[in-house]
Amino acid sequence: MTPEAIPFLPRGVRTHFDAVRNTPVLLGPERVLMLDQIGDAVLKEVDGESSLDAISARLAAAYDAPQADIVEDVCEYLEDLVNKGLVGLRHD
Template sequence: MSGAIPYLPRGVRRHFDRVRGRAVLLGPERALMLDPIGDAILGELDGSRSEAQIAAGLAERYGAPVEAVQSDVHEFLSGLAEKRLVEMKQP
């Protein structure tokens, strides 16, 4: 688990696609359909909280084990970072 602070870079945003009836992540020349878990994780990105803080908050909200949520959050955000749809800044 990283102490890095994830955020959406310039040109990337969450959007609700009314045609498809679901959340999407829009980036330059691409769109990624989000499931409810991905949308919940991205909804927590505020540019001030670390991955660990985000995972702890989601675990508390949904009554899930922190370890499982930390793993899911890290895997999801790392995948988006590889695609340059999320950036990480060091505290």
Template sequence: MTDGVREEDRVRLAPGVMLRQDRVRGHWQLLGPERVLILDEVALEVVRTVTAQPPATVGAAIATLAAQFDAPREEIAADVLEVLGDMIAKGFLTR
């Protein structure tokens, strides 16, 4: 599910959401009002890349991640759009 996320979009953390590392448990998470989303390594890289300052377009983030992981852009794009759509639907990210 992509929730209509397009490569031209700029994605940011939703109001009240913070990216934090849980040092006790050793993982990264998105903390929102009364909710937590634990991030795996891939989701963490996606969030960091799309929310970097200045904010990159989703397409630019896809290109960066494809180069970083030396992976086909089409595969990275599908994964990134799915992850972002899910996080937007859950209210952790916004456009």
């Protein structure tokens, strides 16, 4: 996974706020993944146009954290979701 890669939510996958559980979730075919505050913040930045580097820069600015730390965490988190089929990656 490179900083230039562009993450996107594949067809049939979306974020949603589950009012019953009072938590944000990632809905995919036949599965629901409850999101914590960090996962929700990362996925809100996944727009299918922004690179991992751009997403990390915005999160670093929002949370006043070093971008080098953020990009590592974002890549690790999204790589797990890619492996589960809940996020796709484009390499333009």
